Amino acid sequence: MKEKKKRSNCPVSCSLDIWGDKWSLLIVRDLMFSKQCTYGDFLKSEEKIATNILASRLQTLEENRIITKSDHPDSKAKVLYKLTQKGIDLLPIMIEINLWAEKYFTIPADQKAILKEVKKDKETFIKTAKNDLKKMI
């Protein structure tokens, strides 16, 4: 496990050291939507991540205990990736990103529908969603 040097002790800087790139939070997003994904599932996402980048990001996220690998119940050839508690705790950040983006971009209708639910009662939405994800650990 290669320990990368922190740029500073600033909470924002420390966070970005781990997932501050164009791809990591998309992996986390997929896991928040799907609860668990295979390597192939990530590749199916709209943004078309390259296989080597995916492997690299999954490794970094695993090293930093944001995600875990586990055996797929159906097949030894498949691997299941899941969020850890640390990964689940990124949910509030993910939600605020969505709310910000909703204000400044045109986003898909189905996403808007979810955000409508979020805005009704953010606290409850997060609590429920976190619990749902926790069940999968």
Next chain:
Amino acid sequence: MKEKKKRSNCPVSCSLDIWGDKWSLLIVRDLMFSKQCTYGDFLKSEEKIATNILASRLQTLEENRIITKSDHPDSKAKVLYKLTQKGIDLLPIMIEINLWAEKYFTIPADQKAILKEVKKDKETFIKTAKNDLKKMI
């Protein structure tokens, strides 16, 4: 202004297209703390951003209307950078990043003190902080 192609219409992806890197949110962080910064102020930050990277990020953030350049009242040689409303609206994301980091990293005492205030009443903290920033526009 070079229009970069969006990877998808996903709100998270669109957001990361703009500020999904190791430096952009540190610039935003500095502006949230200091309200307004000069080029030199950014360079003084602990993380030691390179001058060319700083110039490049400032340009991208300006192109995407997260920040604006304005004249410094004291000198024509200086430039003031400020957050726009779009930039100010990143505050909830910034706060959630801080709260997440506080849970999983050891962070400086002064930062912890601020987060204690945040946790007392998040809504009010954000509203007040946003108003303070808005005054500077």
Next chain:
DNA sequence: TATTTTTGCTTGCAAATTGCAAGTTCAAAG
């Protein structure tokens, strides 16, 4: 049982980005 397909990667390589150091330009101070 033999062969093909699926799955999760790894490898090679060109292109783009980053990071460091050293300019450059214009305003302001001495």
Next chain:
DNA sequence: CTTTGAACTTGCAATTTGCAAGCAAAAATA
């Protein structure tokens, strides 16, 4: 008029990205 300061720009090596192809093990198919 010379020096300093502020905001960049430039050059270049090192790292990272992105695309395509390859590969080994497991599973499905013939």
